[in-house]
Amino acid sequence: MPSVADLPLSSVVEVWGIERVQDVLAAVQGGAIYVAVQDGAGKARVLSGALVEQADLEMILDMIRGGRTALYVDAGTAVDQLPDHRPLLVRRGEKLLGLLDDGSWIAPKSPRPKRWIGEGGSDAQMAAMKAIKSARDTFRHRGIALILDIQPSRVIGDPRMVQDVVDHLLESALGILDRNGGGTGVHVTVSQGQSGLWIGVEDSGSHNHAVNADMVLSEVETDDLAILAIRRMHKNVIEAGGQMRVVPTRTGTRFMVCLPAPSC
Numbered sequence: 421m422p423s424v425a426d427l428p429l430s431s432v433v434e435v436w437g438i439e440r441v442q443d444v445l446a447a448v449q450g451g452a453i454y455v456a457v458q459d460g461a462g463k464a465r466v467l468s469g470a471l472v473e474q475a476d477l478e479m480i481l482d483m484i485r486g487g488r489t490a491l492y493v494d495a496g497t498a499v500d501q502l503p504d505h506r507p508l509l510v511r512r513g514e515k516l517l518g519l520l521d522d523g524s525w526i527a528p529k530s531p532r533p534k535r536w537i538g539e540g541g542s543d544a545q546m547a548a549m550k551a552i553k554s555a556r557d558t559f560r561h562r563g564i565a566l567i568l569d570i571q572p573s574r575v576i577g578d579p580r581m582v583q584d585v586v587d588h589l590l591e592s593a594l595g596i597l598d599r600n601g602g603g604t605g606v607h608v609t610v611s612q613g614q615s616g617l618w619i620g621v622e623d624s625g626s627h628n629h630a631v632n633a634d635m636v637l638s639e640v641e642t643d644d645l646a647i648l649a650i651r652r653m654h655k656n657v658i659e660a661g662g663q664m665r666v667v668p669t670r671t672g673t674r675f676m677v678c679l680p681a682p683s684c
Contacts, residue, residue: 424502424510425495429518432456432509434464436665437482438609438618438676441475448472454519456490456509457481459615459678461663466490466507466519478569482613490519540682541574544582544617548610551586559590564597565605573612576680581660582619586610588653589621589675595646596673597623616662617681623672633668 432454433447444455448469455472456464459482467487475484491505495512502508508520548570559566575582586608593606609620636647637654650666657664662679 421498421500423495424493424497424499424508424520425512425517427499427520429510429520430454432466432516432519434458434509434516435481436676437613437615437678438480438611438620440477441472441479441481441484442477444472444481445477454507455481456516456519457484457487459663461615461678462492464490464492464509465614466509480609480611480613480618482615482618483611485614493520539574541576542579544573544575544579544610544612544679544681545570547575547579547582548586548608548619551583551590552608554587555590558594559606562594564594567605567607569607569609569611571611573610573617574682575617576682577660581656581679582610582617585619585653585657585677585679586621588649589619589677592646592650592675593621593623593673612681614683615678617679619677619679620674622669622674624669633666633673636666637664 430453431451433444433452434456435444435458437457437459448455453469455467455469457467458464465487467481467484471484471486472481488507490507490509491503492509492511493502495510495517506520506522510517510520552566552568552570556566590606590608605624607620607622607624609618611618636650642648654664657677657679660679662677665676667674667676
C-alpha cells in the first residue's frame, strides 16, 4: 500500500503567523503554491500564494483573511488510512514535504487584504507602548535601536499582561545581546491576527549565539536567572490561554507570543 508521500504533493512554505509577507514573498515567487500559516498552537491555515502576493509587504501573515484549516499527517501514513479532511500537510519529522489537496477548494480572488482588528477586549497597543516608553531610555543609553511596529490591536483579559510580556521580552533581548557580544537593534511587533494578538521581540546584529534558544523553554534544569524568568513568563502566558515560542535567527533570537484576542 503506498503512503501519502508517494502521492503528488503541491509545494508549500510553512511560516509562523507573526511573520510578514515580505519574509515569505521570495518563496512564493520561487514556486511555492501555498503558504501554511501556523497559529502557535500546532495548527495551520493554508493560503494560496497568489493571495499572499496581494497583501502589503509589512502585514503579518495571520492578518490575511481566507484560506482553509489544514491537518498534519506523517509522510508514512498509508493512503487508505488518510482522514477525509483536505488539505493535508505532509510532514516527515521536522521537514514539511508538501500539501495534499483533492481540488475541492480553490482560493477565490479576493480584494487586496487590509489590516483589521476585532472589537471588544482591552487596548493592547496602549499597553505595549507603556512598556516600550519605560525601556526607551535604557536602549538609547546602550546605543541599541528600537524598531517598532505597534499596530492598533485588542486583547482578551487584563491589558497589563501585554505590558508585562513586552517589558520582560525587551529585558530578555538586552540580556541575550550582552551574552552574544552585542548587537545593533531590537524589533518589536504587536499586531492582531485571526489566531490572536501576536507579540514579537527579535534582537539582531549578533554574530555569536551564546544562548541556546531551543532550551530556553525546555525542562532542562538551570540556575540561569534570566532563563528562569522567561520560563515564569511562559507559564503566565499559558495560563492566560496563549502560546509562546523562542527560535534562533541568523543574527539573533526571536520571541513570539500569541494571546487570546477578540475575533473580528
